[in-house]
Amino acid sequence: MSKQPVKSTNTEGNIIEFKNVSIRQQEHLILQDVNFSVKPGEFVYLIGKVGSGKSSLLKTMYKELALNEGYGFVAGYPLKTIKDSQVPLLRRKMGIVFQDFQLLSDRSVYDNLMFVLKATGWKVKKDMDKRIRDVLSHVDMVHKGYKMPHQLSGGEQQRIGIARALLNSPDLILADEPTGNLDPDTSDELMQLLKKICISGNTVVMATHNYNLLKKFPGRTIRCEDTRLFESKQEEIEFDLLD
Numbered sequence: 001m002s003k004q005p006v007k008s009t010n011t012e013g014n015i016i017e018f019k020n021v022s023i024r025q026q027e028h029l030i031l032q033d034v035n036f037s038v039k040p041g042e043f044v045y046l047i048g049k050v051g052s053g054k055s056s057l058l059k060t061m062y063k064e065l066a067l068n069e070g071y072g073f074v075a076g077y078p079l080k081t082i083k084d085s086q087v088p089l090l091r092r093k094m095g096i097v098f099q100d101f102q103l104l105s106d107r108s109v110y111d112n113l114m115f116v117l118k119a120t121g122w123k124v125k126k127d128m129d130k131r132i133r134d135v136l137s138h139v140d141m142v143h144k145g146y147k148m149p150h151q152l153s154g155g156e157q158q159r160i161g162i163a164r165a166l167l168n169s170p171d172l173i174l175a176d177e178p179t180g181n182l183d184p185d186t187s188d189e190l191m192q193l194l195k196k197i198c199i200s201g202n203t204v205v206m207a208t209h210n211y212n213l214l215k216k217f218p219g220r221t222i223r224c225e226d227t228r229l230f231e232s233k234q235e236e237i238e239f240d241l242l243d
């Protein structure tokens, strides 16, 4: 009998749910009383000052940081009880986009993407080629597969970072300061791309410092402050206080 695919949502219909979670780095308490949930298809910003815990929260979601206190559920998996052997399965349900792109500099765009497909169990060359073409087309980079990363602009490299995140058709995109190294126009283009990906059915959680983007592309905003999370209404965000 074939295995049923793991359902991405919990019984409450949430793709992410945290209840009474505390997050620590080493011994230090970074966030406490973390309670929030995200429905499939939502776009959620995570904001807060430098060191307020945005990356730590994202890392907890992709199981780079252990969740020891409270209940955490992400894309089908309970974070506290997930087995080590299941972590690759969790990671396949999500695409992660980093500020510094994290492309392998010694190989072409195509080979960067091929590397991830091979590492995640793809075997059939024809299917792999098609998937690479599809994700490159999604980010308008279909003719750049032969380029080396250093031959691309920062914005183009980040498009490849997003293409890589999409390879395994994830339900969830986690983006940690994806526009942090980009100029304002390129940041806008990236945002439009992430919004398009969200509209096509993905859930997106994006940590950002870029409050101009928040003004231009308003959305649900969760703020990390003084070790706690707060839902912020757009009009309540004191833009000048956050940088």
Ligand SMILES: Nc1ncnc2c1ncn2[C@@H]1O[C@H](COP(=O)(O)OP(=O)(O)OP(=O)(O)O)[C@@H](O)[C@H]1O
Pocket: 025, 026, 030, 048, 049, 050, 051, 052, 053, 054, 055, 056, 057, 209, 224
């Ligand atoms: N590996 C680590 N070991 C110990 N402490 C850490 C580690 N990583 C982060 N911290 C600390 O945890 C706190 C939260 O850091 P985190 O990176 O989550 O914040 P952030 O809001 O994402 O900040 P930034 O906006 O600068 O990326 C900071 O005080 C940081 O120094």
